[in-house]
Amino acid sequence: MNKFALRAIALAVLALAQPVFANEIDDLKAEIAAQKAAEAAQKARLDALEAKLDAAAASQQATAPAPKAAKSGFDGLAYTSPTFDIKLYGLIDATIGVIDHATSAGGHKIGFDATATNAPWFSGARWGITGARKFADEGLSAIFKLENEYLIKDGSADDSEAAFGRDAWVGFQSEGLGKLTFGRQNTLARDFALTYLDPYGSSAVSYEEGGGTNGNNFKQLIFYAGSATGTRYDNGVVWKKDFGGGLFAGAGFQFGEVPADKKRNTTESLAAGYNGGVFNVSGFVTHSDVEGLSHNAFSIGGNYQVSIVRINAGYFHYTADNPSGLPSRSDNAYTISAKIAPPGKIDYELGYQIMKTEDAGVNGSGSVLNAFKDTSSVAAVASGNRNTVYGSVFYHFDKSTEVYLAADHQTLTGNYMVATAHGFKDQNEVGVGVRLRF
Numbered sequence: 001m002n003k004f005a006l007r008a009i010a011l012a013v014l015a016l017a018q019p020v021f022a023n024e025i026d027d028l029k030a031e032i033a034a035q036k037a038a039e040a041a042q043k044a045r046l047d048a049l050e051a052k053l054d055a056a057a058a059s060q061q062a063t064a065p066a067p068k069a070a071k072s073g074f075d076g077l078a079y080t081s082p083t084f085d086i087k088l089y090g091l092i093d094a095t096i097g098v099i100d101h102a103t104s105a106g107g108h109k110i111g112f113d114a115t116a117t118n119a120p121w122f123s124g125a126r127w128g129i130t131g132a133r134k135f136a137d138e139g140l141s142a143i144f145k146l147e148n149e150y151l152i153k154d155g156s157a158d159d160s161e162a163a164f165g166r167d168a169w170v171g172f173q174s175e176g177l178g179k180l181t182f183g184r185q186n187t188l189a190r191d192f193a194l195t196y197l198d199p200y201g202s203s204a205v206s207y208e209e210g211g212g213t214n215g216n217n218f219k220q221l222i223f224y225a226g227s228a229t230g231t232r233y234d235n236g237v238v239w240k241k242d243f244g245g246g247l248f249a250g251a252g253f254q255f256g257e258v259p260a261d262k263k264r265n266t267t268e269s270l271a272a273g274y275n276g277g278v279f280n281v282s283g284f285v286t287h288s289d290v291e292g293l294s295h296n297a298f299s300i301g302g303n304y305q306v307s308i309v310r311i312n313a314g315y316f317h318y319t320a321d322n323p324s325g326l327p328s329r330s331d332n333a334y335t336i337s338a339k340i341a342p343p344g345k346i347d348y349e350l351g352y353q354i355m356k357t358e359d360a361g362v363n364g365s366g367s368v369l370n371a372f373k374d375t376s377s378v379a380a381v382a383s384g385n386r387n388t389v390y391g392s393v394f395y396h397f398d399k400s401t402e403v404y405l406a407a408d409h410q411t412l413t414g415n416y417m418v419a420t421a422h423g424f425k426d427q428n429e430v431g432v433g434v435r436l437r438f
Contacts, residue, residue, distance in 0.1 A: 093435045101427050122433070129146045167186075182236070226372035249272045283301065301314020315334055331371065332356045361373075367418055405431075
């Protein structure tokens with residue numbers, strides 16, 4: 001075969017193969033284009049996810065609370081130690097007032113804390129520290145409270161012998177246990193009587209301490225909620241429990257710590273309450289041995305909310321032994337009050353109380369002793385009534401600051417005498433003040 005024939009055959013073969021090569025090249029080009037499109041779509045999706053992640057991280061950083069510092073330090077009024085979450089708090093009450101019959105010759109006293117007991121009108125000024133440490137595995141928290149009281153007029157301590165005269169206790173709290181505390185603290189009765197003692201306390205029983213002061217003539221019912229050491233336990237143990245459904249209960253015990261007599265200066269108390277929202281009721285029963293003599297108290301009361309008015313009412317019964325040869329004391333006391341809180345920053349309070357006593361022990365000057373006071377050296381008794389009517393107006397700048405105007409009028413009947421009235425049968429108090437909470 002000559003070379004011309006071979007060349008013709010080769011050209012024919014190439015012509016026949018050309019469509020096959022062309023189709024394969026087109027397929028490869030199409031596959032490459034599809035792969036590039038898929039890669040572009042994947043990149044776009046990744047870019048969108050990264051943008052969404054960046055936006056979420058920025059939002060979380062803007063709204064999340066600041067992380068706790070690794071070291072101890074203050075954050076506002078909260079302090080975080082390596083072991084406990086601690087809060088510093090306080091309340092300041094400063095009253096400028098006037099009271100008549102301030103001496104045995106009569107006359108008026110005017111100035112800071114010019115009340116029957118030389119204290120602010122509504123609240124003793126105080127500062128305190130609370131702490132809590134939660135044990136997640138047990139569902140239990142260790143808690144404590146240290147609180148001291150002072151006089152704003154001169155900065156002196158209310159109790160110069162106590163670093164923390166109001167509260168000094170430690171305890172445990174959980175949903176199942178309730179709250180169990182050991183040390184100096186409010187009597188159980190005082191905390192449960194707050195729902196009706198006066199119009200200034202909480203309407204419901206809770207784990208918090210509260211319930212009245214003794215700063216002036218209309219705040220004397222608090223002594224019926226006392227113990228062998230007054231309206232606060234020394235050497236006390238208090239248990240409170242929220243059982244749900246509005247039911248609250250508690251028990252309190254005070255050790256006497258008298259080696260020769262384990263019962264002397266002890267106190268036992270039981271209390272219960274029902275928090276119904278619109279209607280709340282509570283009460284207590286207390287027995288105390290005060291220097292070998294029996295003192296007992298029983299009380300029940302509550303409150304009812306009607307529109308902008310909260311009505312409070314309560315009853316107290318108290319008995320105390322006097323030394324041999326003298327009849328035992330028996331008191332019946334009643335209180336009714338109302339708080340009117342219309343919309344806005346102003347509220348109004350009105351109240352009346354009467355303390356009826358028979359054969360109450362008196363001190364050397366003839367003044368009736370407060371409930372649960374030591375009667376072992378009493379040599380005489382007195383009977384009569386102590387009646388007090390009172391009212392107040394509050395203006396609240398906010399939840400932490402308020403100013404007030406308040407007044408009360410006290411009358412005494414029979415042989416009922418009080419040391420702060422200096423032998424007179426009536427007494428008037430008027431005060432203006434400011435309260436700050438922090």
